[in-house]
Amino acid sequence: DAGITQSPRYKITETGRQVTLMCHQTWSHSYMFWYRQDLGHGLRLIYYSAAADITDKGEVPDGYVVSRSKTENFPLTLESATRSQTSVYFCASRAGTLNSPLHFGNGTRLTVT
């Protein structure tokens, strides 16, 4: 969906470097999520946010940091990248009603060498 964009689309970084993945949505959705996708594991939730300045850990939060100072942005930072963080990262957002569907960005393919 054009309303949620991720950048960059592809990123190669070295072990130990800090890298930030960006996510921006134009719908003013309350909720935003970060998932990682690895073969055999499906989509695993890293962090999520219910509103600006409200974030919470998902299933696999270790090694990641998030912030949400504005409703439309939800950056994900790998403080010191490791090879195990090589993955495809998807950002998603949804409206405030409980049964609203998730809208995903196009993903960021991250390779840590």
Add this chain to the structure above:
Amino acid sequence: GQQVMQIPQYQHVQEGEDFTTYCNSSTTLSNIQWYKQRPGGHPVFLIQLVKSGEVKKQKRLTFQFGEAKKNSSLHITATQTTDVGTYFCAGLGTSGTYKYIFGTGTRLKVLA
């Protein structure tokens, strides 16, 4: 914590054959959503089930939610090459959380 498993992990079918994927949660769900991800793409919402025993249809796709609200299935009748992709279920727990936990996905390949 809540876990959602899907079987099978992979399925190859001849075009025209039927396909079913099953989703099982370790806990009772508030609702369940289904998504489709085409190769190289991102997950796209298909449908949501909320009520116990609910059945919904979208053309050749039939979705069911179990009576205990712990399992669900997606059945595709007479598959077509356009059905290729990975199908995910995503469950929302009943504990007041707003996070959806995804199943491991079923990758469908349709042979023409």
